[in-house]
């Protein structure tokens with residue numbers, strides 16, 4: 001068992017986080033000096049890393065990247081920059097909800113376009129969008145707006161493209177939150193017109209999180225990209241939109257890199273991979289006579305409640321450091337074995353993403369009229385797995401849930 005000795009960990013947490021903060025401040029200053037010394041030609045472009053301005057050059061483990069923060073786009077500047085624009089937000093699912101409400105709360109001119117009387121239409125009305133005023137059907141909204149935010153589900157983007165494309169007239173901007181449709185256009189048939197700016201802002205989280213972080217005064221991290229720059233202002237517009245929809249900091253990418261990393265990540269460590277690993281570990285424990293609660297606690301509960309939050313807040317090295325020497329020795333011996341066993345699976349997965357197989361599968365499945373019912377039936381299977389039923393009971397036992 002990984003022992004984290006709650007009290008010891010708690011006090012070290014506080015003490016170490018101070019050390020980490022101090023170390024980080026020192027490291028940032030040192031990094032800025034190093035970058036300037038090593039790359040004199042780029043010196044004038046490298047901002048001091050302790051600066052309060054939005055744009056920063058950050059050394060990510062040896063690779064310097066540009067990261068933008070919202071400091072460069074205060075609300076007044078956004079209001080001025082977009083004063084003549086109407087955002088037509090097409091689709092009101094997870095992202096439509098989060099991005100739309102954040103844009104509206106930022107004081108920008110937003111209208112919503114969804115199919116009439118669908119579940120999104122009703123949800124939009126509940127959130128205060130008014131039919132005929134700022135809520136329309138899809139075609140009407142695309143006609144009225146000049147920044148067209150295509151936030152339909154990826155399968156629906158493909159399905160509705162023949163209707164939407166002719167309405168994307170010169171002077172408009174096309175916006176996506178995923179590179180899926182344009183990158184795999186041979187499968188999706190979504191080929192943006194060549195005479196308009198086409199940009200992307202992809203929040204790294206669900207629309208619910210885009211909204212909740214914004215309301216807390218924080219901001220999600222997002223990536224942004226430009227597919228087509230007709231006006232010469234597409235890059236700047238994408239950055240401004242990143243902040244307008246509620247991003248706290250923004251990384252530059254390309255449509256291709258965004259879609260490949262996103263599809264890969266969610267099938268891997270973010271969802272599919274971690275689920276598979278939990279199941280494999282749990283099953284072996286059960287086959288060896290461990291009780292359901294013991295198998296669950298050693299597989300999921302301790303991971304999510306004790307160890308993974310440490311990785312999130314202070315890093316993998318910190319998590320190792322917070323555990324017993326017995327745990328550390330074992331994990332240090334076994335992580336390379338897991339890595340070697342799993343790497344070929346990840347290589348296959350990346351190839352399957354890159355060659356379009358994952359896109360094809362997603363489009364075919366999610367275009368079926370009964371796709372929601374089919375997904376629901378698979379989720380029901382997960383709900384009925386012993387491990388996740390045990391989880392429900394274990395969560396109930398947490399003092400805060402009693």
Ligand SMILES: NC(=O)c1ccc[n+]([C@@H]2O[C@H](COP(=O)([O-])OP(=O)(O)OC[C@H]3O[C@@H](n4cnc5c(N)ncnc54)[C@H](OP(=O)(O)O)[C@@H]3O)[C@@H](O)[C@H]2O)c1
Nearest residue numbers: 091092093094095118119120151152153156177178205206
């Ligand atoms: N969800 C995330 O975590 C996330 C994160 C980053 C980026 N993204 C990207 O953001 C975009 C939107 O994703 P989402 O998760 O917000 O989508 P979603 O929740 O699946 O939203 C679906 C929207 O599409 C509409 N729709 C579905 N089929 C339609 C059809 N045939 N005709 C017209 N409308 C249709 C739905 O309207 P009805 O209610 O009427 O069916 C709903 O408004 C996607 O490109 C996605 O990849 C998503």
